[in-house]
Amino acid sequence: MSIPREYGPILDAVRGLTWPARRRVSGVHTGSHLSRLRGRAPELSEYRLYRQGDDPRQLDWKLLARSDRAFIRLSDDRAVHPTWLVVDASASMAFPAESLGKWRMARALAVGLAAVSQRSGDPVGAAIIAKGGDVRVRARTRADVLVELVSALGSVTPAGASPIAPSLLHVPERARVVIVSDLLGDEAALRGAAAARAAAGGDVQVLHVLSKEEIDPAPSMTLAVDPEDPTVERPLDLEAQRVYRERFAEWRDEVARAWRLAGATYRAVLAEDDPALVVRAVATGAAGRA
Amino acid sequence: MPALAHPSYLLAAGAASLVVVVLHLLAWRRPTPVSFPTARFIPPSAVRAVSRAIRPTDVVLMCVRVAALLLAGVALARPVVAPVRRGTARVMVVDVSRRVADVAAAIDSARAHATGADEVVWVRVDSSAVVVPDSLRAERSQTRGELAAGLVAAIREAQRVSRTREHVEIVVVSPFASESWSAAMPAIRSQWSGTIAAVRLAMRGDDMRERVAGADGAAASAALPPVEDPVGAAFALARDSATPPIRVTRDALTAGDSAWARGGDVLVWWPRSSQAADRKDAPSVAILGDGTQSVAGHLGPLDGIPLPGPAILRWSDGTVAATEQPLGAGCLRTIAVDLPSSGDEVLRPGFTRLVRSLATPCGGGVQMAIADSVISRWVEGSVSAGTRRDSSRASSTTSAGPSVALRPDQDAPSSPALSRALLAGVALLLLLEWWIRRARNVRLAAASSDAPSRREAA
Numbered sequence: 001m002s003i004p005r006e007y008g009p010i011l012d013a014v015r016g017l018t019w020p021a022r023r024r025v026s027g028v029h030t031g032s033h034l035s036r037l038r039g040r041a042p043e044l045s046e047y048r049l050y051r052q053g054d055d056p057r058q059l060d061w062k063l064l065a066r067s068d069r070a071f072i073r074l075s076d077d078r079a080v081h082p083t084w085l086v087v088d089a090s091a092s093m094a095f096p097a098e099s100l101g102k103w104r105m106a107r108a109l110a111v112g113l114a115a116v117s118q119r120s121g122d123p124v125g126a127a128i129i130a131k132g133g134d135v136r137v138r139a140r141t142r143a144d145v146l147v148e149l150v151s152a153l154g155s156v157t158p159a160g161a162s163p164i165a166p167s168l169l170h171v172p173e174r175a176r177v178v179i180v181s182d183l184l185g186d187e188a189a190l191r192g193a194a195a196a197r198a199a200a201g202g203d204v205q206v207l208h209v210l211s212k213e214e215i216d217p218a219p220s221m222t223l224a225v226d227p228e229d230p231t232v233e234r235p236l237d238l239e240a241q242r243v244y245r246e247r248f249a250e251w252r253d254e255v256a257r258a259w260r261l262a263g264a265t266y267r268a269v270l271a272e273d274d275p276a277l278v279v280r281a282v283a284t285g286a287a288g289r290a
Numbered sequence: 291m292p293a294l295a296h297p298s299y300l301l302a303a304g305a306a307s308l309v310v311v312v313l314h315l316l317a318w319r320r321p322t323p324v325s326f327p328t329a330r331f332i333p334p335s336a337v338r339a340v341s342r343a344i345r346p347t348d349v350v351l352m353c354v355r356v357a358a359l360l361l362a363g364v365a366l367a368r369p370v371v372a373p374v375r376r377g378t379a380r381v382m383v384v385d386v387s388r389r390v391a392d393v394a395a396a397i398d399s400a401r402a403h404a405t406g407a408d409e410v411v412w413v414r415v416d417s418s419a420v421v422v423p424d425s426l427r428a429e430r431s432q433t434r435g436e437l438a439a440g441l442v443a444a445i446r447e448a449q450r451v452s453r454t455r456e457h458v459e460i461v462v463v464s465p466f467a468s469e470s471w472s473a474a475m476p477a478i479r480s481q482w483s484g485t486i487a488a489v490r491l492a493m494r495g496d497d498m499r500e501r502v503a504g505a506d507g508a509a510a511s512a513a514l515p516p517v518e519d520p521v522g523a524a525f526a527l528a529r530d531s532a533t534p535p536i537r538v539t540r541d542a543l544t545a546g547d548s549a550w551a552r553g554g555d556v557l558v559w560w561p562r563s564s565q566a567a568d569r570k571d572a573p574s575v576a577i578l579g580d581g582t583q584s585v586a587g588h589l590g591p592l593d594g595i596p597l598p599g600p601a602i603l604r605w606s607d608g609t610v611a612a613t614e615q616p617l618g619a620g621c622l623r624t625i626a627v628d629l630p631s632s633g634d635e636v637l638r639p640g641f642t643r644l645v646r647s648l649a650t651p652c653g654g655g656v657q658m659a660i661a662d663s664v665i666s667r668w669v670e671g672s673v674s675a676g677t678r679r680d681s682s683r684a685s686s687t688t689s690a691g692p693s694v695a696l697r698p699d700q701d702a703p704s705s706p707a708l709s710r711a712l713l714a715g716v717a718l719l720l721l722l723e724w725w726i727r728r729a730r731n732v733r734l735a736a737a738s739s740d741a742p743s744r745r746e747a748a
Binding site: 184227 | 324326327329332333334335
């Protein structure tokens with residue numbers, strides 16, 4: 001199975017891009033990220049006097065022979081940094097109904113970030129939170145993980161309102177987690193779980209997917225129904241639109257502040273944006289939309 | 291052809307139906323819901339909204355409502371299913387008053403004119419009008435005729451029979467004596483837009499003339515004041531063979547005077563002046579009611595004298611100087627003219643002619659009849675209310691006739707069975723409307739309960 005053509009632009013755009021970890025990783029497998037472990041890498045970092053208990057194999061015997069002083073060779077170790085993509089596939093992501101812009105953006109971001117991570121040699125896993133059960137892709141470094149991810153994303157249609165927070169329990173504690181969601185579900189619970197991971201030294205990134213139509217509803221819309229809760233039916237007249245814009249802006253600001261306070265990297269993404277630029281911004285750590 | 295007694299109800303129902311149609315075009319309806327993930331941030335309010343539609347909503351319901359309204363309007367408008375009008379009808383107004391020469395001949399003439407009509411209504415007229423079933427008694431009344439009363443009754447009968455007859459004609463069979471004619475006749479005529487035919491009868495004259503002249507041709511009996519009285523002298527001078535039996539009194543009227551008048555004779559009451567003084571002021575002019583004669587002299591009005599009845603003599607300023615009031619078969623003439631106690635003014639020819647005109651028979655005399663030209667114009671409906679009589683004596687007809695309004699019959703019998711049937715239809719339609727609404731609500735409830743599952747399935 002090959003990757004569908006729709007992902008071609010994003011994969012081409014992120015080619016050569018690296019996504020370094022924000023802090024030293026604690027992996028044991030050799031990778032491209034600075035590891036918390038130091039020692040056996042071939043690249044010399046510094047010398048240090050030998051202390052009792054050090055591994056004699058790290059002694060620089062030639063230096064000991066020349067100077068009769070026992071130094072050990074220290075080097076920065078490199079390790080892999082597993083990346084887990086948690087993609088929200090609830091019914092609210094199927095918006096706008098005609099273009100499914102939010103869902104398309106979520107898929108592109110997932111594939112793009114997975115490609116960047118995979119090409120860095122990091123294991124990439126994914127959990128797609130969909131109705132009827134999560135669709136999981138095991139974290140692997142093989143090239144076909146992208147194909148598997150694309151296949152998993154293609155098999156899911158946004159529907160229902162499944163909670164996302166429980167899926168974080170299955171993500172390895174030291175892994176980098178990228179949450180791609182509109183945060184209209186169990187946002188508080190998800191933020192709590194993410195805060196716990198961040199407090200434990202994990203890297204949590206939140207990509208808040210929005211649509212322009214959500215920020216500025218079309219005038220033709222007269223009756224809005226929440227796809228995740230059909231009992232919520234609200235007429236949208238001019239006055240209601242004004243109040244809605246105010247409330248929605250306040251909520252976005254509050255969510256952004258809360259996620260940042262929780263230690264996560266928050267980034268608002270419009271469904272109409274270029275996903276390649278977003279992926280590049282995420283990978284390079286550039287400042288994003290508040 | 292059905293007609294409506296109160297079409298305004300139908301117009302109101304039509305207006306209400308229009309409102310219903312407009313409301314169906316501008317109905318509160320549920321707008322099409324659009325999936326909107328952030329709907330929770332919209333303030334809650336009523337889910338319905340007004341929307342305009344080119345095509346009316348609930349066409350069946352709208353039709354049922356409009357039909358119910360229109361049926362109710364028709365029912366309240368009291369539909370009248372008029373019978374088919376065919377044939378002709380004649381309303382025969384037969385004058386049997388004292389001026390008719392031969393009542394039997396009058397009835398025969400009326401029957402001859404009624405021949406050929408599918409329906410004939412007889413109205414007997416003397417001093418009052420009576421609708422008689424099919425025939426008239428050949429009895430002459432001794433009272434004055436009142437053609438106005440007969441015409442009013444005839445028009446009412448004509449309007450009644452016009453509901454079933456295509457052509458209705460009023461035929462007035464009368465001598466058209468001036469005493470039977472009143473100023474209201476043209477106004478009453480204008481209330482009937484149909485045809486009126488006039489058949490003139492011979493007027494009773496011979497016996498009156500006998501009564502006037504007496505069997506031997508001598509002057510009829512008279513009771514006059516003494517010739518020393520100016521009035522007595524004037525009447526004695528003016529009286530001739532054409533003068534009817536007349537009693538002239540200067541004192542208060544007595545029972546004998548009344549009996550005299552009720553017997554068909556003329557009673558003239560010419561009161562004396564309470565101020566016995568010769569009149570030295572400028573000469574006054576008294577004018578007969580029809581203006582044909584006038585006399586100038588030292589005359590003056592008598593104050594405090596009641597003057598009932600139509601004026602027969604007026605002063606030059608228009609005030610009434612003398613009146614004639616019917617009294618039984620005769621009449622009472624009240625003269626409120628003060629005469630000079632001395633001098634020969636009352637013996638002059640002008641005053642004699644005036645007194646002679648006051649001594650004519652009641653009701654204008656035996657020769658007084660409405661002219662044919664006036665009758666023709668009245669029949670055509672072109673005679674005004676102030677038409678003067680063809681009279682040679684003074685008589686007051688200047689006042690307009692009474693305002694008679696013969697309103698069309700508003701109590702035309704409607705069809706209660708039809709109205710009840712229409713109201714029953716309205717009830718059925720309202721029941722149907724309720725049932726349609728109920729069925730629609732049940733359908734909507736079922737649809738709304740299925741909606742979430744359909745969304746989930748989608």
